[in-house]
């Protein structure tokens with residue numbers, strides 16, 4: 157599915173300084189029963205966000221009005237675990253367009269790129285700076301400049317470059333997806349298939 | 355140029371390289387299930403396109419299916435709808451569909467090898483991260499997201515940057531009571547849950563050559579738990595014997611043709627890896643996890659490490675132990691447990707049931723334990739009956755359920771209640787994985803069996 161174009165995003169951010177946030181926390185399996193891609197944001201971080209009687213857990217960051225924004229900042233090894241794209245969908249559906257961490261699990265990162273959520277990998281030191289800046293001033297904005305591949309902390313001016321391959325960058329800035337690309341080379345794929353041993 | 359096993363399979367499947375971007379990889383076999391496919395099929399519909407090679411895709415129902423009374427309609431309306439949608443999509447696009455109650459039904463990664471869909475040197479994907487299981491046959495197999503499921507359905511390709519390569523060598527002989535699950539949990543505990551992120555792993559050394567195909571599947575299955583895209587083991591006589599004569603395995607002249615390819619599938623002497631590890635088989639004990647990720651595992655006779663002895667954030671570590679209700683330094687032996695789950699694509703094969711039966715034979719299920727014994731497929735279920743294992747289970751006070759993923763991810767009714775402890779042969783001990791508030795201890799089938807008959811964490815070696 158083609159998605160929104162992504163160029164420069166300037167927003168306050170929601171800090172989640174926990175390591176190894178796995179996809180079962182992002183969206184628990186019992187909420188994977190939909191047959192359409194709708195409504196996943198309501199269950200983002202369901203069991204950290206709500207008690208079993210569905211009342212909000214006050215100490216969880218998404219229930220704290222001080223922290224809002226289109227950017228989620230997570231601890232190291234964000235998105236480990238299952239391949240469920242529902243995790244990326246719920247991040248997107250909740251309203252995040254970018255996730256920042258010092259390390260991402262592979263499949264989660266791919267899934268994000270495939271649906272138009274930008275994963276930005278920063279150094280551990282820069283991640284610590286972001287958490288500190290937000291703690292000092294929750295109105296701190298992060299500026300994610302995809303064409304320049306840079307992330308800047310508005311209140312301190314600190315900035316860092318991030319990596320993304322040029323193909324994916326092109327997709328994100330133009331709102332294209334891989335299927336558009338592949339459908340264009342279908343004949344090559346057919347030729348290839350005719351010569352595979354298995 | 356000297357090539358690794360991984361290079362050989364990967365390179366031979368690259369249709370095109372995108373400049374500054376990923377490789378376009380041709381996919382030989384695609385498995386789909388009810389949970390991660392509906393939105394992908396919806397995508398095809400929206401684009402008004404059909405499945406390019408339906409004969410390369412296989413569908414089974416497993417994730418949300420009940421494990422009792424499978425002959426009755428599925429009660430949960432959302433699950434029932436997902437199953438119905440899968441059946442409709444498979445029928446519409448001409449894909450083999452092994453739904454609930456079908457004789458070939460079972461967990462996607464258990465039935466693939468059983469019917470010869472899984473073959474050496476193939477590229478295999480599925481919208482489930484434990485697709486890495488199929489690497490046991492020398493295939494490149496990995497989990498994908500739903501956008502990629504749509505990609506494979508529509509173009510039989512996915513776009514992926516080539517991962518880096520890692521080899522994990524373990525030589526020597528495994529001790530008594532040490533199973534392939536323990537080998538995998540040991541490796542993850544050494545590398546951590548992110549230690550292999552960005553890599554594709556080859557397992558090499560006596561320990562893996564000596565392992566049965568089932569054991570190799572368990573090891574490759576857990577590759578994802580250290581962050582790797584997948585793991586693989588070079589095919590050998592054992593592999594070829596296993597696949598020969600299965601329904602979807604090539605036969606006659608096609609077998610010979612495939613064999614010419616398969617015989618090239620090994621890492622050339624002198625080929626280099628981006629990273630390499632060596633471990634000693636003698637170091638590995640029966641393992642158990644004490645925390646909320648699969649890297650938080652230890653030899654069953656050890657104490658839970660203290661925060662200063664583990665890498666990573668202290669806050670995260672303490673949160674994890676608090677969730678489990680354990681303290682730094684605690685011994686796991688003797689900890690009371692409430693549930694035992696034998697099953698999943700990690701340990702739901704016949705060999706796992708044989709091992710479980712060896713321990714419980716002549717003993718009785720502990721009264722405080724609820725046990726869910728769930729075969730990975732109908733084929734496994736039938737073998738359990740034919741080999742007399744079912745009788746042994748019944749004599750010891752156990753019941754057998756019907757095939758499916760079950761408590762591995764608790765999408766159906768098999769949920770461990772809040773605060774309860776489960777010794778589980780599955781693959782993830784994340785918070786709430788086996789039901790909201792559930793606490794999971796990952797272990798081998800015989801550690802699970804020892805817990806089931808004693809009602810607490812017990813070293814299975816004391817029961818031989």
Ligand code: SF4
Nearest residue numbers: 484698699759762763
């Ligand atoms: S048993 Fe668990 S890991 Fe395996 S396919 Fe089912 S849900 Fe996925």
